[in-house]
Amino acid sequence: MIIKTTIKDVAKKAGVSISTVSRVINGMDRVSKSTTKKVQLAVETLNFYPDHVARAMINKKTQTIGLIVPQLSNEYWALMSEVIQNQLWLNGYTTLISSTDNETDKENAYLKMYIERRVDGIIYCAPSQHLSGDQQQMDMLKRSGVPIVTLDPSVVGISCVTGDHLLGSFNAVEHLIQLGHRNIAYIGGPVVSIEREFGYRKAMMMHRLNLNEALILTVNGQTPKEGYRALQQLLASGEKFDALFCGNDMLAFGAIKALEEANIRVPEDVAVVGYDDIQSASLFKPTLTTVRQPISDIGKELIGLLLQCMDQEVGNRTPRKIVVPTELIVRESSGVGKQDETFFFHEER
Incomplete structure (x- = not known):
């Protein structure tokens, strides 16, 4: 049976009061160096660990x-x-x-x-x-x-x-529009941030483009698997699209895999933009155009x-x-052919 050492045992070993032990343990003033050393030695000798629950209550x-x-x-x-x-x-x-x-x-x-x-x-x-x-x-x-x-x-x-997800998403979709894309799909939903969908919708409406609800897919997760499934669903629907904006980079990775498996080239056939700019975005092939969150x-x-x-x-x-x-980081997946210079890891990470 293991007997737990108490603060009373430490006080007895060091020859001081319980309140003195408490002051030493909590780093309080008004304790001499010699007394502090005696208490610390007693703590080490008895292998004493303070009761954090009791301390929290006090x-x-x-x-x-x-x-x-x-x-x-x-x-x-x-x-x-x-x-x-x-x-x-x-x-x-x-x-x-x-x-x-x-x-x-x-x-x-x-x-x-x-x-x-x-x-x-x-x-x-x-x-x-x-x-x-x-x-x-x-x-x-x-x-x-x-x-x-x-x-x-x-x-x-x-x-x-x-x-600033509304502006970040707006800039991402506007980037695709400026590249000549008109049928832009979106994969996201509340699980990644509903504001990113609002930014997508705002950009489409501000540029007077047809907002096809069939091109807006809501997912229940944030993983590549969810992006992969959503893109397969989009392809199966037969809806035509020439660009894709994803609510985060992980969804974009899965969507690009599904596009490649369907022999659809990125960015030649479909341009893709993600969101977040995680470290893998600059290492993925093609490197991912995305919205950077610091x-x-x-x-x-x-x-x-x-x-x-x-x-x-x-x-x-x-x-x-x-x-x-936020900041739009332009790389290969949107078809511009430009890759941002910070290829490896961003300093803030």
């Missing part, structure tokens, strides 16, 4: 942030998680990361777990229509008082950081917003929205 802080993302297998979310985790570490916080696979039940379970573990804040990156559409979930968060920030502005009452900037803004929210009382938290600019 300090009302766990120094832990909960992060919820859709899929860690998706390169974009893996990079975003890495940025957030590293930035939180620099601010003195550890990160609990949960991947939901876009399943609402998992999101509910993780949110409940974070609240029960008394995390100091939550960064919610899963599809926001789940959060905003689940009143029970929203009520649970409000009752808990846990600060939360998200990546989507559609969740009312919660601060968010978002890329992942590092978005991650830092999310953390800054959350830390600000954590410093405020529950009743004084005013929701804020931060919009981060």
Whole structure:
């Protein structure tokens, strides 16, 4: 049977009071160097680990942030998680990361777990229509008082950081239109950001082009497999299209594979543009024209917003929205024949 060492044991070993041990462990002042050394030696000798649950109850802080993302297998979310985790570490916080696979039940379970573990804040990156559409979930968060920030502005009452998806998508589709394409398909939906579809629609309407609803496909995931299936469905429909805009790069990779298998050349027969500019976009063949989101900037803004929210009382938290600019990166897949110079890894990543 293993007997757990207590703070009382450490105090007895070091010949000091329990409060002195507590001050040393928590890095507080008013403890002499000689006493600090005695306490540290006792801690090492007894192999003592502080009870973080008890400490959290006293300090009302766990120094832990909960992060919820859709899929860690998706390169974009893996990079975003890495940025957030590293930035939180620099601010003195550890990160609990949960991947939901876009399943609402998992999101509910993780949110409940974070609240029960008394995390100091939550960064919610899963599809926001789940959060905003689940009143029970929203009520649970409000009752808990846990600060939360998200990546989507559609969740009312919660601060968010978002890329300028409407303009980014508009620029991507306008790029295809300027290249002479008129029958432009779109693969996306709420799971990647409904604003990207709005940007697609706006560009088509602003240029007075026919908006064929049969060329707009909604997917339930963000993976190449979803893009592959959607493109197969589009080909089977017999609808004519000469360009394709995808709601993220992973969908574009799958769509291009389906096009190649159907002996349709990219970009000679169909031009393709993605969204996000993950690292693989500049390594894929053909290199992918896409809309770059500055992942590092978005991650830092999310953390800054959350830390600000954590410093405020529950009743004084005013929701804020931060919009981060995007940039169209032109490469081979849209048919221009130009490849951006940063072929390998972008510095911010």
